[in-house]
Amino acid sequence: MTRPPKDGPKFAEEAYNDVIRWLEEHHEFLKGSIPLIASENVPSPAVRMALASDFGNRYAEGYPGERLYAGCKWIDMVETLGIELAKRVYNAEFADLRPISGVMANIGAYTVFTQPGDVMMALAVPHGGHISHGKTSWGGTAGVIRGLQVERYAFDEEDFNIDVDGTRKRIEEFIREDGKAPRLFMLGASVFLFPHPVKEIVELAKGYNAYVVYDAAHVAGLIAGKRFQDPIREGVDAMTMSTHKTLAGPQHGMILSKDEYAERFKSVMFPGLHSNHHLHAVAGVAIALAEALAFYEEYASKIVANSKSLAASLHERGLEPLYEHKGYTESHVVLVDVSKHMTGREAEFLLEEAGIITNRNLIPKDYRLKTDYKNPSGIRIGTQEVTRLGMEKSEMDVIAEFISKVLVKREDPSKVRREVAEFRRSYRKVRYAFSSVTDAYEFIRIV
Ligand SMILES: *Cc1c(COP(=O)(O)O)cnc(C)c1O
Numbered sequence: 001m002t003r004p005p006k007d008g009p010k011f012a013e014e015a016y017n018d019v020i021r022w023l024e025e026h027h028e029f030l031k032g033s034i035p036l037i038a039s040e041n042v043p044s045p046a047v048r049m050a051l052a053s054d055f056g057n058r059y060a061e062g063y064p065g066e067r068l069y070a071g072c073k074w075i076d077m078v079e080t081l082g083i084e085l086a087k088r089v090y091n092a093e094f095a096d097l098r099p100i101s102g103v104m105a106n107i108g109a110y111t112v113f114t115q116p117g118d119v120m121m122a123l124a125v126p127h128g129g130h131i132s133h134g135k136t137s138w139g140g141t142a143g144v145i146r147g148l149q150v151e152r153y154a155f156d157e158e159d160f161n162i163d164v165d166g167t168r169k170r171i172e173e174f175i176r177e178d179g180k181a182p183r184l185f186m187l188g189a190s191v192f193l194f195p196h197p198v199k200e201i202v203e204l205a206k207g208y209n210a211y212v213v214y215d216a217a218h219v220a221g222l223i224a225g226k227r228f229q230d231p232i233r234e235g236v237d238a239m240t241m242s243t244h245k246t247l248a249g250p251q252h253g254m255i256l257s258k259d260e261y262a263e264r265f266k267s268v269m270f271p272g273l274h275s276n277h278h279l280h281a282v283a284g285v286a287i288a289l290a291e292a293l294a295f296y297e298e299y300a301s302k303i304v305a306n307s308k309s310l311a312a313s314l315h316e317r318g319l320e321p322l323y324e325h326k327g328y329t330e331s332h333v334v335l336v337d338v339s340k341h342m343t344g345r346e347a348e349f350l351l352e353e354a355g356i357i358t359n360r361n362l363i364p365k366d367y368r369l370k371t372d373y374k375n376p377s378g379i380r381i382g383t384q385e386v387t388r389l390g391m392e393k394s395e396m397d398v399i400a401e402f403i404s405k406v407l408v409k410r411e412d413p414s415k416v417r418r419e420v421a422e423f424r425r426s427y428r429k430v431r432y433a434f435s436s437v438t439d440a441y442e443f444i445r446i447v
Contacts, residue, residue, distance in 0.1 A: 020447070027443035032421035033355040034399055038333045038382025039190070039218065041248040042389070042440050044291060044433030047284040051250050052446070056280030063096075063266050075279050082286030089224045089292050090239065092232055092256035097285055098269040098277035099253030102217040102242030103132045103141055108255055108273055109238050110184070112264045113211040116147030118183035119174075121167070126367035127155045128189030130215065142186075151182065157364040160193050160323055160335075164200045171208075181208040187236070188215030191361060191380055193329045198234035211237045219331055220254075221246030221384065224292040225300025228331060232256065238265075243281075246303065246332055246384045248432075249288030252281040295432035299387065303332045306383040309393045310334055313400030318408045322363065322378075332384040337363055339377040341407050347379050353413035354406045355420040356399075389427040389440060398423060 035042070055075060061068040064079045079097060086095035099105035114120065120142055123129030134140015135150035142148040151174060154166025175181055185205045187196045198214065205212045214231035220241040222228040231239050238257040243249035257265055270277070311321035311328035320337040321328050328334060338347040344360030351358050362371065363378035371377060386395065402420055405411040429436040438444070 024443045027441045030441040031439075032417075032424055033357055034402070034420055034424065035385045036356060036358045036381045036383070036399075038359075038380050038384070039242075039245050040382075041221075041244060041246065041385050042430055043244070043248050043250060043284065043288065044430050045436060045438040046287045046291075046434065047248075047250055048438075048444075050283035050287055051280050052444075053280050053283065055283050056278070058279055059276050060279055061270055061275060063098075063270070075282075078283045078286055079279070082282055082289060085286055085289035085293065086254060086256065089289050090232060090256050091230075092239070093259045094257045094262040094265065096255045096257075096265050096269050097252075097282050098274055099240070099255055100274060100278045100281070101251065101253045102215070102240060103253075104273055105240035105242075105253035105255050106132045106186075106213075106215060107141060107145060108265060108268045109213045109240050110142060110146040110148065111268045111272065112261060113213065113237065114146060114148055114183050118148055119180050120148045120150050120184040120186055121153055121171070121182050122150050122186040123155065123162070123189055124152045124367065125373070126362040126364060127153075128160075128191035128193075130188075130190040130217070133186050133215070148184075149180070155364070157367075159326065160364065162187075162197055162201070164197050164204060167201075168204060171204075182210045183208075185210055185212045186215060187212065187231070188217065188219075188240075190218060191333060191335055192218045192331055193323060193333055193335065194326065195229035195330060198229060198231050198236060202235035213237060214239045216240065217242040218245050218333070221248060221292065221296060222300045222303065222331060224289075225296035225298070225303075227297075227300040227304055237261065243285045243288060246300075247288055247292065248384070248388060250281040250284035252278060252285050254285065291433050294434070299432040302392065303384050303387045304330060306387050306392065306396050307332055307334050310381065310383055310396040310400055313397045314403060317400055317404035319400075319404060332382045332387075334381045334383070335361065335363055336379050336381060337365070337377055338379055338407060344376040344378050345374065347407055350406050350413050351379075351403065354402065354416035355424075356402060356406070356416075386427075388431055390429065390431050391427060395427075 059069045060072045060075045064076045082097050083095045122133035132141040136143030154163040156163040214236045219228050241254050243252045307329045311334045314321045322335045348360040358379045361378045361380035362376040405416050428439045430440045
């Protein structure tokens with residue numbers, strides 16, 4: 001691309017126009033694609049309106065009712081209502097809407113429940129663990145930022161879940177070796193197919209006087225819709241989340257916990273971790289929570305039904321979705337081993353060429369094979385966004401057919417891309433929202 005010289009008078013204006021044009025092109029790209037990234041979603045037009053509001057230009061340091069800024073009347077009302085909605089959706093005693101992301105919510109939980117040097121139990125990345133639960137040698141947040149010593153759960157590859165007995169043995173072993181018992185058990189994952197054994201881990205943690213935190217980043221919308229599991233009822237001390245994955249709010253975070261930890265969480269969130277807490281996103285979270293209360297029982301069951309039928313359809317077409325003997329999945333995620341055909345990286349690339357957006361992903365066997373994480377054996381598919389666009393079982397068959405055309409039959413991706421764009425034209429509105437006057441990926445100009 002040629003541009004005017006950087007010090008020329010036209011450079012600034014061209015750059016400005018480029019940014020706006022590329023934003024618009026990104027929207028066009030999504031209108032013609034099948035979005036299957038498991039950690040994303042399309043929010044309702046109301047959430048997008050909140051993000052464009054003046055709330056995003058203000059400060060409201062402190063918890064509502066304890067603010068250190070003036071001009072917060074409507075901000076306070078929105079955040080207070082958001083907190084009430086969060087408590088109701090998740091049936092929790094305490095909610096804090098200030099974490100600006102899931103990782104910040106996790107850092108908050110680490111700060112409340114641990115000291116640097118403490119031992120934390122977490123899942124390894126190829127078993128679905130998230131980098132924010134990771135150890136220092138992997139550059140993980142828990143290790144690098146909070147200085148925790150991260151130990152891994154024993155994992156049952158056959159069932160893709162935590163092996164509680166194996167974990168107990170592993171803990172007894174490392175206590176014998178260096179004497180330190182776990183202080184925190186982190187649950188939840190980024191490849192999250194089946195509910196975790198929360199009650200059993202809570203029991204195990206009691207024996208060490210340790211805390212249990214459940215990271216619901218991926219499954220927050222499923223929990224809100226009463227699908228998957230209910231970690232707070234199962235006894236965890238806190239639940240952290242991102243609000244933009246299955247919950248379909250804006251990019252933000254949230255913490256739910258018990259009254260006994262409320263003051264500690266409040267002071268960690270401010271002044272500890274945040275100064276501004278993205279008030280436009282807080283308003284968006286409040287809207288998403290109201291939508292969850294009204295519509296997510298249906299939304300969550302449709303997501304899970306769609307994942308199961310997409311997996312079965314892929315299987316019929318010669319692909320290898322994992323965990324057939326367990327019904328493939330109980331969430332929005334399907335994990336597919338593509339190594340019979342190509343690497344995960346090639347699959348991701350070819351599918352993107354065809355307008356099908358997924359991501360390459362480590363699968364359990366990569367742990368044994370020590371595969372390079374940049375070139376893993378699988379892809380991860382999420383059904384939450386296409387479900388929100390109104391797709392059901394018959395559309396899952398169409399999507400499986402597109403995927404098999406690219407990965408199994410090796411058809412020309414640019415040909416498939418035209419079929420994908422044509423197919424997508426019928427799915428324009430966001431479902432499970434109070435109002436959808438604006439199309440799902442409409443680019444709205446206010447300049
Ligand atoms: C996505 C994710 C997060 C972090 O999310 P951000 O909101 O991007 O900070 C944390 N934990 C898990 C398990 C995740 O999958």
